[in-house]
Amino acid sequence: MRPNIVFIMADDHAAHAVSAYGSKINHTPHIDRIAEEGVRLDNCFCTNSLCAPSRASILTGTYNHVNGVRTLSTEYDSSQPALPELLRASGYQTALVGKWHLGHGPAHDPRGFDHWTVVPDQGRYHNPVFIRMDGTQHTVPGYATNVITDLSLDWLDRRDPERPFFLMVQHKAPHRNWEPEARYLDLFEGQDLPVPETFFDRYEGRAEAARAAKMRVAEHLRIDDLKKLLPPGLTEDEQALWKYQVYIKDYLRCVQSVDDNVGRVLDYLDEHGLSEDTLVVYTSDQGFFLGDHGWYDKRFMYEESLRMPYVMRYPREIPAGGTNADLVVNVDFAQTLLDYAGVEPHPRMQGRSFRPLLRGERPAGWRESVYYRYWEHDDGIHHVWAHYGVRTERHKLIYYYAAGLGIPGASDRVFEPEWELFDLAEDPWELHNRYHDPAYAAVRAELEAELARIQAEIGDTPHVRADA
Template identity: 70%
Template structure:
């Protein structure tokens, strides 16, 4: 019997704000139910820590230089094959509700679904507009996270019970600007713990880190904080006050997502679907929760690169299991197709996680992951373009700092720089050791590995522009 698939994806939910991942600042009891009944990937990473590019990778099983969604301003060409379309051709019922964020109109709207209803762009937290399959827009009163779950449950009620289904539930939350619902707005009366790297001055990093405009104490807006800064606070006190305003609203939005995950899990239990349904909870990327003094994502630092990925399938995945293998969002499509016994498209570039989730040792599994952030020096966050490779123990990052003329990037290039981090000795990535002679052999090996993984996925390394002849 082919399994049903329920894929729940939040927006910007950092793994270190999930209870099952050892969060020190919040609890997520319903999301944790998935891990308790299944598996947790300890090392799951995105190929580009940005909403639209990550979503394109998840749907197509390809890197962004292949699917063409490299920045937030490059829309998705929906002629590309996506895994729900392959499932649909194989007899699955397919549906998508919630955030799409890959463009709208005949060339960009969701494809491969029997039913979809999505918010335009980022969507609103309260009384959001939804776009239906016929292109009409409708305001749905209420809170977005609850409404998305309502739509998912309504579709489940109307499906054909004799056929397998694939349901994608894409939440807006906890995306900026973090508007909690009424139920959770008074959570976290006490102050939330401050991350140990909150006061990072980035003296141990490349210039790109100091150029970024994502600092909690400087760059959050009045819409984010929703309250005037009290007078007479010194700079340190103001930074901590702002952090508390930010992190509490973020975690309140997460609490609503967790409640709604519980609603879907309860629905599966009540309708006898649990044993035959794969349930996944993930996010489109990680997020800085005051780590390094930042909010947002984009960088290849751990908090941004790492994704939560919890999966339950009682028929095959051992309850309470974990794997430390290096997984990527480019693997998701082939994993779902493998479980459904549907051949993957030849264009897909990942690998099925299924043998790892069964607890098998896969001798030829990857030992490094490739990352590339393309949206160079955008108007708001000013993070420079970079690519890199991460192994179990080290990370090499190259800031080539050139927008390459892509939409949404700056025309101003910067001087390239490297970073190298020893993830065992320096898990917070506070000090690059790229120029440390003691790491010379490791640096050379990582440069070679970066070139190898670029070739393997078909990406092209940056080349400096040719000098203009006189």
Template identity: 50%
Template sequence: MRPNIIFIMSDDHAARAISAYGGGLNNTPNLDRLANEGMRMDRCYVTNSICTPSRAAIVTGTYNHVNQVTTLDTHIDNRLPNVAKHLRQGGYQTAIFGKWHLGEGRAHEPTGFDQWAVIPGQGVYYDPIFIDRDGPKVHPGYVTDITTDMSIDFIKARDKDRPFFLMCHHKAPHRHFVCDHKHETMYEDDLPLPESFSDDYANRAAAAKEAKMRVKSDMTYEDLGLVQPEGGSEVGELMFPHPNIHVRKVPELKEGETITLIDVRTGEKYTFTDPAKLAEFKYQRYMKRYLRTVQSIDDNVGRLLDYLDEEGLADNTIVIYTSDQGFFLGEHGWFDKRFMYEESLQMPFLVRYPDGIKPGSITRDIATNVDFAPTFLDYAGLTVPSYMQGTSMRPVFDGSAGDDWQDVAYHRYWMHKDVIHNAFAHYGIRTERYKLIYWYNDPLDQIGATAGDEPPEWELFDCEADPFELHNRAGDPEYAAVFRDMLARLDAKMAEIGDVPEHVSSEVLAGLAA
């Protein structure tokens, strides 16, 4: 009997914000149910840490240079084959509800799904618009609840003689963070600062210092639930230049200055004269707002799991929970994602399948989001098409993955110096112990920003000895052999998947050395 498959995905949910991962930030009992009754993956990585390209990799099983969805502004060509089309052709009932983010209109809307209703763009948290085959419609309520309602209604109305494939895609916890009203008073006590919150970016590539993702300087009044004062640059730098959008960042304090901020919900005032205290205040506001939106996801995962139990569907249903990438929760002083550093690279991945996964399993085997589609097809008993570049994760799930299991994860971020975050283009690989990153600083630039004069740079991290990735070993003589090995592995991976390198290959370097 072929299993049902439920793929639940949130947006920007860091693994550390799931209590099963031991981050100590929050309590997510329903997500923890998946880990306790199934498997927690600790090395599931995204191949491009940004929403649209990650989603394209998931539905097609291909890297972004193949599916051509490399940035937020390159949307999917829905004539391409995808996993839902294969499953539907193979007898599955298919549906997607929630965030699509692969484009709108006839050329980009979901295909391969019997039913679909998706939010346009990022959508909103309250009274969201959903688009389906009949066009746009406002749905009153909170978006996480609505997405779950649609998902449960689909299961209720299914043909019980055929298996189903459901993609339940939540908007939360994407910024700007707006929680369900019932969670507004959660997290009254302050949260601990990450050890690397005050990172000075020494001994790192220029990209780390130049990124505009700092909690202390780049979060907006809206991000932090504060009233934005009327005025111009004196009340804060614009989030990005636009003639009709005037979202501003909460400024940093200079010595001798004072700032008073107002809570948008309660009207409470906060006055600061100490720059460090203001930075910590911003962190606490950010984290609490973020975690409150996560709580609704946990509630609704519980609703869905309870329904499967009530209907006797749990044993023969694979339930996966993941996010489209990781997210910085103050590590290195950052919010957002994009970078290949661990907090952004790691996707949370929890999977429960009572008929095929041992409860309480934990794996450190490496997998990436291009592996998801082949996994679905494998469990459905369907042929994995030759164009897919991933590998079925089934051996990892059932414990049969041996020493020959894949040991390299590849990542490439294309949006050089985007206008909001100023993140530099880069690619690289992650192995069990090491990480190699090449900041090639693409002068071709795909979204209209002006490329600078930053030279290419290498970073090498020993993730075992340096889990916070604070010490670049690319120029360290003690790591010269490791660098050469990692460069050869990068060359081999790029050749395997057909991506074109920007760097000098290991063979050329070896020839020069000779």
């Protein structure tokens, strides 16, 4: 029997804001329930920590140099082979509700779905506008996270009960600028939430890229992010901590509504006798800085941005309460879901099904490293420099080639390239760059060789300096 599939994805929901991952600041009982009744992936990573590029990789099972969505300014070609179309061709009913963020119009609209209704661009938190399949738009009163779930459950009510279904529930929340639902406006009031250990990071000894980035809680949050004026008489550090508390509380209030609505979906499956036969995924399109290194946003290859939450439940096959620490990336999602559905992946796909890992079977040649590439060099807002790198179980190597290469959305400014190397066992917060440390010379050589190997394997072109 082929499973139904419900794929729930939030936007910018960091793993360390999920209590199943040991969050110190948040409680997410419904997302945790998926992990408790299924499995939690502890080393799941994105290949480009930006909304549109990650979504394109999830749909197509390919890296961004293949699917073409390298920045927020490069739209998705929806004619390329992708997960929904393969499932629909095999007999699945398919639907998408919520955030798309891959462009609009005939060449970019969702494809492979029997039904879709999506928000334009980022969408609105309150009274969201939706685009229908016929191109018309309509406004739905209410809070976006609730409305997206309402529309998803409505489609489930109207589906053909004789056929398996694939439903993508894609939330806007908790994307900036973090507008909570009315009933949670006072959540966490009177509390001081824990501050990350790296909040006052000064970036000593690291690449200039870290200092150049403009996404510091202390300096770069806008009034529409904070929604209130800074109290007078605070020292510089006190101002930074005040802004952190305002930011993180609104972020977590938005997450609270996401968690509630995950619970609504799980309850629906229970009430309709579908839970046993339905594979449920909860994930986010990438990680997010929650004051870590003093930042909000994502983009960097540092752990908080690179890591994705991924919990999955399928009672017919996945034992309850399991965890898995193998290296998994978002290009694996499509092939994994196709594997459970009994559908052959498209030859163009570059990921691998991690279904065997969840049965306790490690396939021969399973990856020993993760490849990452951020293309949107020095954009006009966050100013994160272009970089790529490789992460193994213990180490991470990052090369800031710091050039836009003429790609839409990237600056034409060029900066001096730099390297970072981190020992994640000795330095989990990534504060000490060991690239020039003689004690790490052998590790550096191994990582550089692995970086070259994986780029050749997936067909990505290394950056070559013009003066080299």
